[in-house]
Amino acid sequence: MQEILNKVIKDPIHGFIDFNGARENELKNLLSDSFFQRLRRVKQLGFSDYVFPSAAHSRFAHSLGVYKIAKRMLTIIEPEGSSGNWSQKAEACLAAALLHDVGHGMFSHAFERAMGFFLARNKLEEGKRESLEDAVDHEKVTQKIITDSTIGEALVNFGGTEFPAMVRDIIKKADKNCIYTSVVSSQLDADRLDYAKRDAYFAGVSSGGIDLDWLLRNLKVGKNGDARFLYVDSKAYISLEQFTVTLFQLYPTIYLHKKIRGLEFMFALLLSRVFELIAAGDVPATGLSDTHPFVRFFRDPSNLDQARLLDDTLFWGSLHQFREASDASVRDIATRLSDRRILPMIDIWKVADEILASRSEVVELTAKTRVERIEAVCKAVAARLQKETSIWSDGCYYDTYNRPIYKPMGVVGGDPQQINVSVGGQILDIASISPVVASAASFNIHRIYYDDRKVRNTDDLKRFIREAAETEMARL
Incomplete structure (x- = not known):
């Protein structure tokens, strides 16, 4: 009799x-x-540990958490799967849960912003521009890794030649009416359910009080036309409301922290400046060698072997080289980063809020009207x-x-991409049930960061x- 394999990984x-x-x-x-091991060296929250010292958890750990939740959700869709009898679609869903972040760049979304800065300020041939854009788009890189790398080969060996495409299509939401897609990517998916708890826990903030066990216990499978979806009865909808509020509050608390x-x-x-110098053929000015992974990546961005070298540890390991660069801009910013001397900022929202608070009519405004006016x-x-030009500069x-x-969808009868609640025998979007979710609350930032080496007249800027x-x- 063949021994049944059961392996576990401990997780906080x-x-x-x-x-x-x-x-x-x-x-x-x-x-x-x-490619997956690389995620150990990519922090889930980028630079957040500069503000929340314990928020240094990795995309690797998060991906395992998503797998765990996805598996629990799949047992509701396929109860027999818990004994090892998953359908191929369910297996593709489990693989997608594990691999959904495998293409994330260093410091998560910050790498995409860095390339955006470079491309906005420099003219390139269309082919080069497109290849650089694609090379930092974590969704496109993820899909490429799944189909065109050693991971793709492993997936073929696991499930056949069509299996990598099945996994890729779940991640890219090729079929938004698919219940398996919704497990990995929807407004109530395993990805959000994990990071809403994990990020709050490691940052040490009070948000994150999601009753995950109760929520998952109460999930059921419904059907609307050809689409199947997950929903809860009204007795458990408070857990869903709690989830949406918790996720919302993590934005001002962590993700959009100034x-x-x-x-x-x-x-x-x-x-951006490093890429400019590489593009200009002046690699020595960056402080890097001609064979450094940043240089190799820029010259051959479509090569997955180059992308695999890019992670947070590469950047930190290169920081001392940037600090000794002959280019003054590279040298100065690298020094400021390593010394945690963050560029100054003016919060336009705070200024507008203070001005409105001093006006007599503020007491007559509803919260919604007040926010709309400030926005x-x-x-x-x-825009002004x-x-x-006398004040604004690069x-x-x-x-x-x-x-x-x-984001309410309002589909009566249920939809895989919305959060569904059953009330009185009818399945509705949670925005039709919860006054909190229906409030259409939003968190907005409008900030001006400025380089005080270049912006000398800061008083004029503030004025x-x-x-x-x-x-x-x-x-x-």
Whole structure:
């Protein structure tokens, strides 16, 4: 009688991450692939440990957590799967859960922003531009790794020649009506359920009070036309409401924290300048050697073997070289980063909020109207500022982001991409049930970061923003 394979990995969020039986343990072998091992060296939250010292957890750990939750969700869709009898679609879903982040660049999304800075400031041949854009797009890189690398070969050996494409299509949401796609990518997916708990835990913030066990216990499978989906009865909808609120609150608390965004801006400035020098053929000015992985990546961005070398540890290991670069910009930003001297920032939202608070009519405004008024003022001020050439320069950066609490779809009867709640025999979007979710709350940032080496007249910059905010507020 063949021994049943059961292997576990300990995890502070989920207790144990189980790989049961021969098939799941074949999937576990993906963890040993060099592309997946690279995720150990990519932090889940980029520069967040500069603000929250314990937030140094990796994409590797997060990916295991997503696998754990996806497996629990799949047992609701395929109860017989828990004994090792998963359908091929379920196995593709488990593989997708493990691999959904395998193409993330160093410092997660900050690497994409760095390349965006470079491409916005430099003219390149269309083919080179496109290859660089694709090389930092974590979704495209993930899909390429799944089909065109050693991971792709392992997936073929596991499930046949069509299996890598099945895994890729789940991650890219090729079929949004597919319940297996919704497990990995939807508004209630294993990815969000893991990082909502994991990120809060490691950052040490109070958000993250999701009753995950209760929520998963109450998930059921519904059907609307040809689409199957997961839903909960109304008795458990508070857990779903709690999840949406928790995820929403992590944005102002962690993801959009002013200092973390400032560090990402500095990183983007540094790498953008490094890429400029490489493109100009002046590699020595960067402080790097001609064979350094950054140089090799820039020259051959479509090569996955080059991308595999790029992780957080490569950057930190190169920082001393950047600090000794002959290029003053590279040298200065690298020094500031290593010394945690974050570039200064002016919060337009805070300025507009203070101005509105001083006006008598503020007491008559609803919270929704107040936020809408401040948002309108911030956008107008930013637009005016960027046209003011005597103040605005390439040393300024406008950082804006809008994160709504939820994106309602309003599909009556249920949909795989919305959060579904059953009330009175009818399945509705949670936004139709919860007054909190229906509030359409959003968190917005409008900030000006500036390089104080280049922006000398900072008093003029601050004065312009305040005066423009007062003018725009008076117009409303």
